[in-house]
Each structure stands twice: as structure tokens, then as C-alpha cells.
Amino acid sequence: MDTALDNPFWCALDSIHRDIALRSGSAARYPADYAPFLGVAAADAPLAGSFEALVAPGEAVYLLGVAPAAPAGWALHAFRPLAQMVCEAVVPVDDGPQIVPLDDTHRHEVLALTALVYPHYFRPRTMGLGRYFGIREDGRLAAMIGERLGSAGTREMSAICTHPDFTGRGYARHLTRWLTNDTLARGVLPFLHVSHENPRAKALYERLGYRVRRDIGFWSLVRVAD
Template sequence: MTAHPLDNPFFSALESLHAGIALRAGEVLRYPMDVAPFLGIPHPGVDLADPLADLVPQGDSVLLLGIAPTAVPHGWALERFADLAQMQCDRELPLIDGPGIVELGDADRADVLALTALVYPHYFRPRTMDLGRYFGIYVEGRLAAMIGERLGAPGFREMSAICTHPDFLGRGYARRLTAFLTNQTLQDGRQPFLHVAYANDRARMLYEQMGYRLRRDIPFLALRRG
């Protein structure tokens, strides 16, 4: 039986949608450090000794999603976080009224990095915007909220970096952006999906109310030098 691509989302994206920027060592793939701290492994039994030495510089660490290696090399530690909720949407969503939505580009990169550093600091890097399209809502010259495309595989696209500046909470901007990009993705013939921490009740409940449903709980891990 063929594994579902969303059961191993980092590896699936790195060998398909993002193969052009993937760094490879043996069977193991990763994003460049300035794009994302994500490592993709093809199966739990993969030998990580040489790939980690080649792909992860001193002082760096990497994250894994979906598949945990059965063994890690000497000098490395596998840290397990709480599972994430992997959710998907099968139907178009109502698009509430609000300010205009603009596609974000290089001219907006500083605004995007400032917003993500404030409210989404852990996984957004200087070149994360290279992974897909990003959209935002500007209010009085300030980037109030944003959303983007990150992971993906044939027929699937992840909604990511959904965030709102604290000064603009409660105005429905995240809902508006999520519906906008979800609908575009469905119209393009792809399945929208996203990941959210169970601890983030506010976001998870918003996605459920909008029409996203749980696909599975998915393991989330880090590999760090011991």
C-alpha cells in the first residue's frame, strides 16, 4: 500500500514541489537553512549518520514531521513535541467582507519578516517566501495579517503562516485570508491542508468552524546535537 503524501509532508514536498531547492545527502532531504529548518526522511529505518553530518552544520538543528527515525547517530538527540493536528478542507468557504487582499512580494519582505518575528517566530526564515505565494491585508500602511503556501505535493497545498498583528486582532482578517487562499487552492484542483498545535485552541477552533476537518494527529520532532 502506497503511503499518503501528507503522512510524510516534509519529504513529500522536498522530493516534488520543492525538489529544485532541496539539499540531498543519500536518501535524506532538507531545506536550505535560510528557507526552513525542515528535514525529510523517506522511512523510519534510514541511516542518518552521514546525511546529518553533511546537511546540518554545527549549531543548527532540524525539525521532522510525520515520521520519526528508529535510531539516531551518536551525538544527536531526538526531541518529541506534542502531536500537531493536520487538517484539510474539501469545500469552498464563505469569504467575509474586509479590506483588500494583496499578493506579497519582495517589496513586502521586510514587513512579512517583522510580522512573523512578532507572532510566528520559530519557523519563518528570510527565504521562506520562496516556497509559494503569500498574501496579506494592509491597513493604514501596516501589514495587519498574512497567509502563505508552504509545503505541498501533487494535488495538495499547505496553508501556512496564518497570522495577525496583535493590534488588529478580532477583525476577521485571518478568517478572510484563510477562506481566500483555501478557495483558490480548491479552484486550482488541489487539496488545502494545514497544521496547527492543539495548544492553539483559538486557531484550531477557527479552522473547525470554517470547515476544516481533522485528517490525523501527526508527530512533530526535532533532531539536535546532544
Template sequence: MHEHVLDNPIWQSLRSRHRDLAMEHDDAARYPAPIAPFLGVREHGAAMDTALRTLVPDGDTALLLGRAPSVGPQWELRHMTDLAQMICPEPVAAVDTADIVELGPDRREEVLALTALVYPHYFRARTMDLGRYFGICQDGRLAAMAGERMGTHDYTELSAICTHPDFLGRGYARRLLIFLSNDNHARGRVPFLHVSHENPRAVELYERNGYRLRRDIAFWSLRRAGD
């Protein structure tokens, strides 16, 4: 059976678009911890304790999507949930983009403050190194943002789509979602994203704006418990 690249998105991203960022050992690879907590493996169920000891320090936790290794007793591997992997197969109706600005290094502290408030678990000090980030500012504040995270040469994962609580209900997240989705289509890349089934409001937003469920994908945590 032919595997789609999005069935193993972390591994595929680290083997293609983000290869220059990859920390690799045998058939495992991960992002540096200051960039992202994500680790990918080539084959599900493969034993690779040596590679994992090299890539995951004592007390660290790595996160995996889709495929997970077979591990020994010094590891804690937990299936946390199945996420909805959604894909936008074609461009959607354009929206007003006049006040959407690209967020460069000079806005990093604002981005980190917003993500720490509403998107705290997966955004790190250097996550912005993974792709482009855009936002809408109001009254001198970053009101909403969206960005690019993992991906291959043909697909881009959209991530950190969030709005400050003070600015909810104004449609900012929708406009950023559509802008970045259409922009990737214009660049020849198909946008996709991952969202929890426990967040039906977000799922509905994506469904109303061109996204459809591609598959459910397992979300794992891997922690080195100590030798």
C-alpha cells in the first residue's frame, strides 16, 4: 500500500523542507528543542533505543504524529489522542488582507506572548524559524496570528492560528487562515493542519473555509524516564 507523505508528517518534513534543521540518528529525526518538540521515525514499531537516547535527553519529552517506535522500559510512550488532519485541496474565496502584516524577528516577543497565552504547549523560542508568520494588529497590539510549521516541498502545515481573548469574534482568525491557505496554493503548495476533535469550534471554522478531514492521525508523547 502506497504511503502518503502526510501519513508521517514530522519525518517527511525533516527529510525535505526542514532537512537543514534536522537532528538525525539512524531512522529517527527531530527538531532542536528550542524550535519544536517534534520527533519523527521512518517506520512504526521499529526498535531504535540507541537513536532515541541520542536525540531525547533524560527528562525531555518529544511529540510524534502517526508513527511511533517500539521502546524499552526506560521510555514512557503514550498515545495521547487522535488528531484530525485536515487539508485544503483548492483555493477558497478571497478575503480582505489590507491589515495583514508579516511578523518578522522584531515581533518575536509579541508572538511568544500571544502563543504563551492561548497556544502554550507547542510554540518555542525559535518556532518562527520554521516558516512565515502573519498577524493582524489593533491598537498597537498583536490581535491574531497564523503561521507555517511543518511541510514538504508540496504541502505546508498551517499552525498557531489564534486570537487574543480581547479580540475574539471579529473574524481575524478566519481571514488569516484564508489568506495563508490561498497564498500557499499560489506557491504550488497544498495547506493542511492538525486540530483536536475536542475543539469543535476550530474544526467548524476550518470546514467552513475549505478544509476537509483527510484522516485521523495518532498523536504520541515520548519521554525518557531515566537510565
């Protein structure tokens, strides 16, 4: 469990997302249309030639939890660590609007919403990484949540967002409670990542029963153009 949470990109690519992973030696990444994420088995794993096989010149990818020293020709930039939060007990769920599964028929709406309020890491095929759910109002996608990283025993709550026209109605809270409990009911530990620069979201998750497990390192890795 600790390994899956301490090195979430690699562990997801080496388990639940193995079928789509692009792999070279001790490194693996998601195809760019799924997510800009790369993982390594360990910070000191042998990686000669692995990055070059996976990342195009000028392309940026992101690492979480574990990062090696940047080899020649690469630039590794450390962001402020994220808060990694877990929830280990069922949370109370109030009555709320209907939650509906989202599938390929909703892709344009999902991409429009994430481009507006969750723009950095959601890609055209990100929905292929797990289940996604939403709340609809007036024929529109008002809010959504989904699953992204994970392992046999863990699952990340991700893309928790609300359209600006529908904020203040508790939709993100309702979705997070529901998917958290659904995940726990399947015997899987829900976790999520939130920026310390977003104290409002962090406080919301704490009120919902999540606790900070650790601060986890977050980096960008850029292959300097040849």
C-alpha cells in the first residue's frame, strides 16, 4: 500500500494501467493523449536511454513521489510538494442531485469543463483511465469527478470540478462523498492530491474525512530540444 501511494505514477503504470503504458527499462509513461505523466521504479534505477525512448525533444512530462537526478540534456524542475490525502472510513452522505456515469458520449462536455476549470493535466483520452461521474443541471454538465491513478488496493479521486455557473451548491462535496464511499465499499483506499496553494479545497477534503498522509514531491522533466 505504501509503495503504491509513495510512487503513484509508476505503480499505476505497472499495474492497473499496464496495458496502455509505454515502457522502457525502469521508466514508463502514459501516452500523451491520456496524461503527461512519467514514472520510474526508483530514484536510483538504471535509466540509461529510457527517457530518450519515451519523451520527445522539447516535450515536458511530470513525475510524482519519485524522481531521479536529471541526466545530461534534461531539465528537472521541482514544484512545491502536493498534499496527498487519504480517507479510511465511510463519510456521511446528504441527499443531493442525481449522480450519473459519464462515458464517451459526454466526452465533449467533459473536455469543455476540464479545459475551463481543470486545464493542466486532463487530456482527450484521460477518461479511459477509470470511471467518471457527473451531475447534470438544465441539460448541462454542472460538476464531475473521476478516477485516475491507482493500484489493486488504491484509487485516486481526480478531476473534481464544478462549472462556475453552478458553484456554491455543494456539488463537488456530494460527488466526493459518493465516490469515496463507493471506493471504500469495493475494499479500495481512496486518495487524492491537492495543492497547498488551494487551501479551500484542502479544507473541504478534511471536512469530508480525508487526512494528509504526506507531502509528496512533484516535478516537471523536459527534454531539451535536440
